[in-house]
Amino acid sequence: MEKSVNSNKILFFGITKDITGLSELYLNLEGKSIATFKEELTLKFPKLKLLSSLNIALNHEYVPLDLIISLGDEIALIPPVSGG
Amino acid sequence: MEKSVNSNKILFFGITKDITGLSELYLNLEGKSIATFKEELTLKFPKLKLLSSLNIALNHEYVPLDLIISLGDEIALIPPVSGG
């Protein structure tokens, strides 16, 4: 899907970029929960399961897994952070 | 007593300088304990008793009160410190 107002922008960082070969992706995730999105993505890229943790951020915040995604929300894959 | 090899140098710092009006003093303290020196000094300058603490240093170290002073030892009055 191309970038459009009818989609969600999904960002990949660190090792998730290497695993998926993607840095950005546009999908319509409207109405899906964070948990469902994560499950579907992991089915497509099983290597994501190997990470010790994988958080999903929504609009620059850590959110609970049962949160429902709205159109326009920015999603990001947050593998274990290692700043500092 | 004048400064000589037959004496002990006694140094006064901070408020003890104000109380005694002295910054240096030379006395022969050979054979006296730190406790005795402190007692005699306090008799001479009773205002020293008003301090919340008064340590006596010998040769740049904190020492126990029963230590015996030798000729040539450098003594210093250490009122409550307030560096930093």
Added chain:
Amino acid sequence: MKNLVQLVDSIDLDSVISFVSNTSCGAVSIFLGTVRSHTKEKAVKKLLFEGYAPMAIKQMELIIAESNELYGIEKMAIQHVLGEKYVGEQVVAIAASAPHRQNAMDACTFAIDTLKKRVPIWKKEFFDDGAIWVSSHP
């Protein structure tokens, strides 16, 4: 409370310290992170820091707000680098000022501990025989 939060190419420690210094405060605590030459006895060639910039800024601002709530600091500044860094270079600087030193020091400790747990920045270590994403590699 005012704060300074920046993602930078190079740490400017003077600006971090100047920002928090204040005549109503007697104490400034500073933490400085640098690139180590070795990780588990393997020689490090360089590091690459990648960040999710807007979220990283937001999370660092949150850390300052929490530091203030927990420790009553006067000001705090956090600078973190993105990009390539070599051995000995500075990668993160955190400074906190407070009227009393224990608060400034506790806030600084809390901030770096929390930054390492929560701020979306990732470090790739390059060795002679390859590279890994720290903490992430399966």
Added chain:
Amino acid sequence: MKNLVQLVDSIDLDSVISFVSNTSCGAVSIFLGTVRSHTKEKAVKKLLFEGYAPMAIKQMELIIAESNELYGIEKMAIQHVLGEKYVGEQVVAIAASAPHRQNAMDACTFAIDTLKKRVPIWKKEFFDDGAIWVSSHP
């Protein structure tokens, strides 16, 4: 372990940080003390620091040795001023480096706490209506 211990006219923070920085260490913790504008709501005009120099140096060296024994630091530097200092000026700087940050931060806290208890330096505070030796005044 190498250390740097100095009584100075003015703090040189760069030299303190450079001294402890080390490619085998990822963490530097720094404490910086400055002159506050007020003490118990009284405006401070200036401070005077007096020290028993040889004993102060010896005690600061002892603090570094103990910090190393307790926390396994790599390097530590302590600078303290003597003489007159005005509001906002730096009066003490302590820096510690260690392979791991908690050790550097704990050592820095221990060092400033112990310095304030044990190092023979005295601070006289000058106000509009007089002056007192801090902690000492009957």
